[in-house]
Amino acid sequence: MKDCITTRQTAIIASIVIFANKILALPSLLFQYARGDALLVFLTMFCLDIAVLFIFFALKNRYRNESFFEILSHKLTKPIAILIYIVLLVYFFLELLLNFNVTGVYFKNQIYHNDEKLIFMVISISIFAIVISGGFKGLARTFEFFYYPIILGCLICLLISFFNFNEPLILFDTSFHNYFTACYKYLFSFGDILILFLIMDKIKYDDKSKKTILLYVLSTMGIILFGTFIFLSLFPNTGFLHSNSISDIILLSPEIFSIGRLDIIAVTTVMFLTLCQGCIYGYMLCDLVKKLIPKAPLKLSIFIVSVVFLTLYATVFKTIDIVIFSATTWGIYMALFLQYILPIICTIFLIGKRKKEESS
Numbered sequence: 001m002k003d004c005i006t007t008r009q010t011a012i013i014a015s016i017v018i019f020a021n022k023i024l025a026l027p028s029l030l031f032q033y034a035r036g037d038a039l040l041v042f043l044t045m046f047c048l049d050i051a052v053l054f055i056f057f058a059l060k061n062r063y064r065n066e067s068f069f070e071i072l073s074h075k076l077t078k079p080i081a082i083l084i085y086i087v088l089l090v091y092f093f094l095e096l097l098l099n100f101n102v103t104g105v106y107f108k109n110q111i112y113h114n115d116e117k118l119i120f121m122v123i124s125i126s127i128f129a130i131v132i133s134g135g136f137k138g139l140a141r142t143f144e145f146f147y148y149p150i151i152l153g154c155l156i157c158l159l160i161s162f163f164n165f166n167e168p169l170i171l172f173d174t175s176f177h178n179y180f181t182a183c184y185k186y187l188f189s190f191g192d193i194l195i196l197f198l199i200m201d202k203i204k205y206d207d208k209s210k211k212t213i214l215l216y217v218l219s220t221m222g223i224i225l226f227g228t229f230i231f232l233s234l235f236p237n238t239g240f241l242h243s244n245s246i247s248d249i250i251l252l253s254p255e256i257f258s259i260g261r262l263d264i265i266a267v268t269t270v271m272f273l274t275l276c277q278g279c280i281y282g283y284m285l286c287d288l289v290k291k292l293i294p295k296a297p298l299k300l301s302i303f304i305v306s307v308v309f310l311t312l313y314a315t316v317f318k319t320i321d322i323v324i325f326s327a328t329t330w331g332i333y334m335a336l337f338l339q340y341i342l343p344i345i346c347t348i349f350l351i352g353k354r355k356k357e358e359s360s
Helices: 007-019 026-062 068-076 078-112 117-132 135-162 176-185 194-198 209-234 245-251 255-259 264-292 298-315 320-327 330-359
Strands: none
Touching: 007 135, 007 194, 007 209, 007 264, 026 176, 026 194, 026 209, 026 245, 026 330, 068 078, 068 330, 078 117, 078 264, 078 298, 078 320, 078 330, 117 135, 117 264, 117 298, 135 209, 135 245, 135 264, 194 264, 194 330, 209 245, 245 264, 264 298, 320 330
């Protein structure tokens, strides 16, 4: 296998993408529908993601050296596989646009205080293009370097804010309809395990891989659930006003007035996280382009992705409201198919192959 990454690097990639937007705008957005039950929304969607993760483990065990595209081509025919990969291309463009818009607004509020989002996008895309051009192995090593500072930053932010609330979190304070609406409307923000399917042929997989990946994934979900619990406890009535959750929970800390801008920890953490997430989504897009245009070299794929992304941002997805509207309307159907229906189809593949083996 060429350009493969280790199990630990795979687990780190899974952990980083799970963080996407869940420590910034998502708690506030879910609060608008589910209030305190936003914690249950996170828990429900994470349970679905864990189920999908076990489907990935089963698929990887059966097809150790085949890519996801090869499996789809063999089982569903190549034209259908190409069609699915075109949908994936649109999906990851929207993921990257959502990620950049959310973090762009965050940095504008915390650092820039003026509207320089286009400049932020151009500089970021240039950095990502340079990092991605080093190949997938180099990318994975970069994530290893930034990963533990990211985790440490998240934990420091949570520990600082943990002792600031006095009121217990009230659960089951909204209707089942509102809870279900929150799960469905923000479906696009979950299902991050999908990335593992797309890089399955680039993973060095052994008997210990399952435990390592599962440990990292569960630990990340635990951090996010803990952060959401603190956020909802600190803002039981005004959660919809706080769209930068990881920074806003620190601002209530009395230590911030004696130490100074303590939220610099959160800003630095989000900065590292944005770099890693942008590189992952960018690489996924380049890899999808290479699958659809097999003869395209990596640098050409990077150029195509960069030009298309900046064009979409400058012309169609100019504001965060447009991106969130897209993700919560037509983006839901893509997410539902790719994140959950497609893994179920893979389960059918596995059952069919097992029956074939048993009959032979």
